[in-house]
Amino acid sequence: MSMQHNNFDSLGLKVRRAQAALEHARGVGEVDGVRVVIDANNRLVQASIPGAQALLAAYQAALQDLQSHLDEAMREIHADxxxxxxxxxxxxxxxxxxxxxxxxLDDPGRPRPTGVETAW
Structure with missing residues (x-):
């Protein structure tokens, strides 16, 4: 049983390392002098082009506009x-x-996961 427990501990460590790597993952694309950086959730985090600040400001404005539509769509649920x-x-x-x-990860006071939900 102890060997099986160690196997799950090992898997849990691998999952946590993968989560940390995913949080820091970035994709970079460059075409004709235009450079963009996105995060692991496909969000634009940096753009290098003439007028890049205007592009990012327009993106933020679009996010705010979208949020009002999302808020309205969820209004009934949030009222419950x-x-x-x-x-x-x-x-x-x-x-x-x-x-x-x-x-x-090696802290002896760290609580051990009690189920699959804590490994994700």
Whole structure:
């Protein structure tokens, strides 16, 4: 049983290393002097072109415009008290997971994962 537990610990370490690598992953593309950088979520994080600041400002304006449409689409759900209860539960667990991730992997005081949900 101990050997199986070590195998899962090893897999958990690999998953955490992969998560860290994904958080820092960037894609870079350059064509005809135009250079863009995107993050692992395909978000534009940098652009190098004449007028790049205007492009990024327009992108931010589009995000804000989109947010108002998303807010309206979700209005009915957000008004339901059950949604608020579920959101509170999810955010509480996210905070716990962030604290666990911030601890060094070899910290003996670090809580051991209790299920697959903490390995992702």
């Amino acid at each position: 008290p059950r949604f608020d209860a579920i959101s509170t539960f999810v955010h509480a667990n996210e905070a716990r997971l962030e604290v666990e991730r911030a601890q060094p």
